[in-house]
Amino acid sequence: MARHIYACPLRWSDMDAFGHVNNVVFLRYLEEARIDFMFTQAAEAGAGEFAGGSVVARHEIDYKRPLVHRPEPVTIETWVTRIGGASLTVSYEIKDVAEDGTETVYVTASTVVVPYNLAEGRPRRISPVEREFLSRFMDEQPAGCAA
Template identity: 30%
Template sequence: MNKSELHERYPVYLTQSVVWGDMDAFEHVNNTVYFRYFEDARMEYFTQLQVMEHLKETHVGPILASTRCDFRAPLDFPDDIVIGAWIDQIAEKRFTMHYRVHSLSQQRLVAEGDGLVVFYDYANKKSSAIPQHIVDNIARLQQGFKLE
């Protein structure tokens, strides 16, 4: 899958290079690094939703409740990857964010996973409803995408 196809598939995606320091003794990217890739995509998504501005103003924002990853193929240096993300299963206080990591040199999916994100009132230390403008921003950002 090329970059153009990935752009058509994911409402939020980013491209980055595999870093030599992310390799482990088995000469592939260490499994823990994929969670950083997911975090990079999550933060790009939140940036586009203006979540961090809302957090600064209200002290209500996202917190990761759980996450998982399925490894499909080893990834190694040098390579460039595309990390795609989308949201579904939106409820009053939470949603699921999905991630896919594609190797550009291998032209294949190398990992996929998801995370449960809960909105949290950091001042009062309890879960909180997702603000309507954030839900509206998700719908706007994902409009026209056929999500899996």
């Protein structure tokens, strides 16, 4: 099973008063990884319809441990756990991976995304080309969040 890997930079402004990345900032990190996956990588693979519009129907996030600001980016792995007719579920892990393969997971999360026709102002079906692209990243294993 393939996962999309995104190196997400940490910004000084992401920290809260307690010296770690604020909980709400993690949603921005997920968005950055999802855009890189669904817009950039999908378009490069010939499935660029997602860039025409999509909306988030649901987020679920579990905070595992605090993430402190540093100059190195954090790794966000993204994969697909469900493909429906007009929605999909994307799962994520925000983590560090040491040279020896040891992982430190900060967040597990999932997002329900609905493709959206902006011109018509309504949801749309997932196209066969999009489905084929998403299927390459399909895994039944959700990202540690309660289902």
